[in-house]
Amino acid sequence: MSMSAERRVSFFVPAAIDDPARVSGGNVYDQHVRDGLRRSGWEVHMVPIPPDDGMLTGLTLSRLPDGALALVDGLIAARESVALGLQATRLRLIVLAHMVTADSRERDAFRAAKRIIATSGWTRSEIITRHSHAAHDVIVAYPGTDPAATTNASPAGDxxxxxxxxxxxxxxxxxxxxxxxxxxxxxxxxxxxxxxxxxxxxxxxxxxxxxxxxxxxxxxxxxxxxxxxxxxxxxxxxxxxxxxxxxxxxxxxxxxxxxxxxxxxxxxxxxxxxxxxxxxxxxxxxxxxxxxxxxxxxxxxxxxxxxxxxxxxxxxxRRARPWSATVAAIASTLIEVAFRETAVSP
Missing domain, CATH: 3.40.50.2000 (Glycogen Phosphorylase B;)
Incomplete structure (x- = not known):
């Protein structure tokens, strides 16, 4: 695999990722991952998935070349676990898990992935426990924060x-x-x-x-x-x-x-x-x-x-975690999967 291919990823995200009326922690996290990867030299192909168009996930996955890296937001992965399962041996799938449930579709999506990126140690533990997932395949990329000035307290604190x-x-x-x-x-x-x-x-x-x-x-x-x-x-x-x-x-x-x-x-x-x-x-x-x-x-x-x-x-x-640390953890996982899979390819 060439260096350019190693730094190319398709990122499957909810269609509302940039909708100011639909702000959520997951969307903010995905925005920072997208922007941070691009700043660090990655070619990020965004694939926005509407909530009522599951066929788009399977269609887009099927059109990716063999061995392509695909980072899939966990909300989409659980909903489209069948599509992920069909492509699991052909693509390098990584699921970004903002949350964890006991849903069987989520379990199937996680099993289709080469790696799972969790947003906290608690989430990682829940994935391992609930879905009997191999611990070494679940990594943590904590959310960061944007630089911000400290605020002034009011006398009454009210x-x-x-x-x-x-x-x-x-x-x-x-x-x-x-x-x-x-x-x-x-x-x-x-x-x-x-x-x-x-x-x-x-x-x-x-x-x-x-x-x-x-x-x-x-x-x-x-x-x-x-x-x-x-x-x-x-x-x-x-x-x-x-x-x-x-x-x-x-x-x-x-x-x-x-x-x-x-x-x-x-x-x-x-x-x-x-x-x-x-x-x-x-x-x-x-x-x-x-x-x-x-x-x-x-x-x-x-x-x-x-x-x-x-x-x-x-x-x-003064010790706030920057988003650059989040992006670095995710980029490291993407590269690790690319190198690992390349090493075992004939």
Whole structure:
């Protein structure tokens, strides 16, 4: 295999990867992988796959030359596991697993891959355990963060922010339930940022819950924000709250930490890994609105706690992981698969 072929990869991604209304951790990760590989000299052929067009995956895979490298986003891989299986012996398939389920199609997709790239150690362990996958074939490429200025804390610490697509697995209903019991505390606001299109029924339920609790003004939903608008939201934040029911890593946690913002989050999945310095955040039991309420009440009432957490978060921001490290790990895996397969070819 020539050097040019070794640095050529087809990247199968959701069609909404660059849609500002469909911002997700997976899409942001894929964007950075695409852009980082290109900056480091890779020829990256993007293959956007609509959610209702599975035939495109199989058709495109079948048209790739023998031995071609194909990096496939895990959401597509699980949905199109049959197509991957048909090409497994002909192509060098690598699956980028943002999450893990017990779905049999996901298991089949993983088995078709030469390597699986997981976004956290927790995800890697789950893949190995749930799908009995060989440990040496699953590597970790942690999400990075963009360079960002550290934020200034307000005296009252009462500017709360919750970021994530508004959907059940992100647990915004748990946070609304906690906030409904904090209406006796003056001054705080909690801004919700994230796409409102993913689970319309859930959004409707939250709208009604906010209205019943008289939180509409204090807990506004801003929709998806990107670029400078998202930076501005972070800049006006004292505490980022992540009440998720499921997180394979928790990119919002890492992004908050990179800006020197303390975090209140569920102790679940990869979140403890994302919070590289636990003294920069508060971890509570998942699925527990009462635990969120108690933690928030203490945060708002304790200047000493806020000061300690802020100092730890600022210190952690100096050790933030760059996206270049993520891309380097993925590039290393792509090259390793190319060289390994070349070495055993007749």
């Amino acid at each position: 500017r709360l922010l919750c970021i994530g697509v508004v959907a059940p697995h992100k647990g915004q209903d748990l946070l609304i339930g906690a906030l409904a019991h904090l209406t006796d505390v003056d001054g705080w606001t909690c801004t919700f940022v994230g796409s409102l299109d993913g689970a319309p029924g859930f959004v409707d339920e939250l709208t009604r819950a906010r209205h019943r609790a008289r939180l509409t003004a204090r807990a506004p939903f801003r929709g998806a924000l990107v670029g400078t608008r998202l930076d501005s939201a972070y800049a006006r934040t004292d505490l980022v709250v992540v009440p998720s029911r499921y997180e394979s890593f928790g990119m919002v946690v890492a992004e908050a930490q990179a800006r020197g913002i303390p975090v209140l989050a569920s102790r679940i999945g990869g979140i403890p890994e994302a919070l590289s310095n636990e003294s920069a955040g508060i971890l509570v039991a998942p699925e527990d609105p009462r635990a969120l309420e108690v933690a928030l009440r203490h945060w708002l009432a304790s200047p000493a706690q806020r000061s300690q957490l802020k100092a730890a978060a600022v210190a952690a921001s």
